[in-house]
Amino acid sequence: MKTPNIKWIYLLILSLIWGSSFILIKKSLLGLTAYQLGALRTILTGIILLTFGFHKLKTVETSKWKWLLISGLLGSFIPSFFFAIAETEIDSAVASILNSLVPLNTILLGFAVFKITSTKRQVLGVIIGFIGTALLILKGAELNPNQNYLYAGFVIASTVMYAANVNIVKRYLQDVKPLAIAAGNYIFIVIPAVIILFFSDFFTAETFNNPNIINALIYVTILSVFGTAIAKVVFFKLVQLSTPVFASSVTYIMPLVALGWGLLDGEAFSIVQIFAALLILVGVYLANKRKA
Template sequence: MNQRTLALIAVFIATLIYGLNYTIAKEVMPIYVKPFGFILIRVVGATIIFWILGLFFKIEKIEKSDYKTLLLASFFGVGVNMLSFFKGLSLTTPISASVMMVTSPIMVLIFSSILIRKAIGKQRIIGVIIGLMGTILLITYGNSSNTGATNSNWGNFLVFINASSYGLYLVISKKLVEKYQPITLVKWLYLLGLIFVIPFGYNELIEVDWQEMPTNIYFNIGFVVFFTTCVTYLFNLYGLSKLKPTTVSVFIYLQPVIATIYALIAGSDSLNPVKISATLLIFLGVYLVTKQVEKSTK
């Protein structure tokens, strides 16, 4: 098996984990662990794992001039990103949340044009408008009768904030990614992110009744900490080292597909015309945005 095939398999496995995560994490919240408490568990666990992994690599010293950028990247990439995602997921449904996450490439384009003055062609502008129309449709009319959604509108909006925050993080961290080894960057991102997460998650974490928690919920928490946070990062990293960024980015389309199939099998969500219409608009918008980028790259 050649390296390209292995890289494609690695990225697919990472995408599969992300797709399953929506329902697996949703089963934990908010009954057994509230969302901010869950994020604190996730960030603490990931920080420990990445710092232990760092012992086996040659770690560069972070330059003083980069700490401000690193702090901003950590705030948006770990703090705002994760807190808004899990809080939103606890209020909405897995399918709506997974569709909303696909807006990340659109937000990357918007923030790139604002922060680094990246030109936007006509096709990409149309893509942004169509994608945001789908987003607004899902936020405004994406209410679900599913019992797992206590406040779909607010939950969908928070997941959109998460996607926007992640898009901003990608733009902010671009120079850091080019300058430092991935393990160096991620261990510091999570350690600094822990500072932002503790004030929000501490009270919810101490409320957790670990003795009353079913065994399968322990498995779900472990899955999120180890697989969703750590394995996906390492697998995507391997994929990016062997494949074009545009090839890896295409896999984001699979997340809602996997999330939808698993959510329907698990009975944790259902489809309706609004979700389907919003999904098609968002997919079309992201396609137009990434298609234009790919052409200009060639």
Template sequence: MNKRTLAILAAIGATTIYGVNHTIAKEVMPNYVQPLGFIILRVLGAAILFWLISFWGPKEKIDKKDYLRLGLCALLGMGFNMLVFFKGLSLSTPINSAVLITTTPIIVLILSAIVIKERIVGRKVLGIGIGLVGALGLILFGSEIRQDAPNIPLGNFLILMNSVFYGSYLIVAKTLIEKYHPFTFMKWLFTLGILICLPFGYQEFTEIAWSKLPLEAMWRIVFVIIGTTFCTYLFNIFALTQLKASTLSAFVYVQPLIGIGYAIGTGQDRLTTVKIIAACLVLLGVYLASKKPKNKEGIV
């Protein structure tokens, strides 16, 4: 099996993990672990794993001039991003989460236009509009009555904000990712993430009743730490060595299909008319916004 095939399998593996995570993580919160306490488990566990694996990477030091950018990356990617996602997931449903998370490419496109003045024309503008209509539809009209989803509109809004913070992180982190080895970057990113998330999640972390956690909750926690956090980063890093970034980003279209299928198959969520329409609008919007235009009159 050649490296390109392995890279495609790695990308599929990462997307699959992300897809089922919406349901697996949801089942832990809030009955066993509160969302902010769960974040501490995630960043602490992943930081330990990345420090262990970093011994097989190059010995690098972060330049002093990069401290501020690294701190901002940790704030956006390890702090705000994770905090709003897990809090939003605890308030909303797995299907809503799986749909809204795919707005990230649209958010990145908007932020690129604002921050680095990237030109947005034609099809991309239409895609942004359609995708945001779908996202707003879930936020404004996706309310249901569920004991495990106490505030779906607010939860949907927080999940959408997760895409905003993660998109900002991708833009800010670009130069550091190109400069440092992934192991170096990730171990410091997650270490700073612990310091950022600790004030928010310490109280909920100390409230975890470890002796009362059933096996079902334990394996879900382990899955989120090792699978959703550690393995997905490794899979994506390897995939990027053999695939173009644009090719890898296309796998985002598969995530809601896996997420919705797993949630329905395990009986943890159900489809509604609003969810179906919103999902179609979001996916169509992401497709149009992400589709690479043909070269015409010097426009790339």
């Protein structure tokens, strides 16, 4: 199979997995606090990745370790808490929509900081996708006037971190095996997550007397295994196979999946949002279309 076909398959898989992550966060928060969720997600994912990927760490050059640390903080640790905090106030679908800012930030950071060039067509595609995202946000605000959009800042900050991370992986970790990158990320951030969990009142009677705690733990386990551990390895492989902009365009398709889950969960959806979703798909196409 040719590489172009493989990267599109990876993109679709990631879109389905990560698009479902937002509803899993929402359901997990019914029995956990944002800090408990972020810490548990990091710990469970770390256990999985280090169990299967620890042996890969011996292949990592010494000069790469600082980038694995930075990548772990920006691409996993901080966003896992920020998204949980954000979804205590805003809808899961809205969080996914805001996450679509990643490709725009990827291009801007790639050009300004990492000196990775982008074509005019890529820029146009990102702009069109961003317009679609803006329409989705505005309509979401209209349908959900009681949501506190100040908390959207946590998602926006995370998109900047994700954009920096994808450029770091492409520029400095291109020759490191995807499983080694993922395991290397978590070897640094598991211990801080354990400390946060300890001080989050997780190990108290109040937490375990919550009638939603069992379901919440099931949801966060699914989120950790599929939405983080497996998805991380697939994502790093996708970055290496393609470009930072192509890899980050997964955030354009994710809202469609997230909105579908939101609709099933009773969240509002409108004709304008359907139109905005189509704009997003057009943006993905243009951002990744090859020149003749």
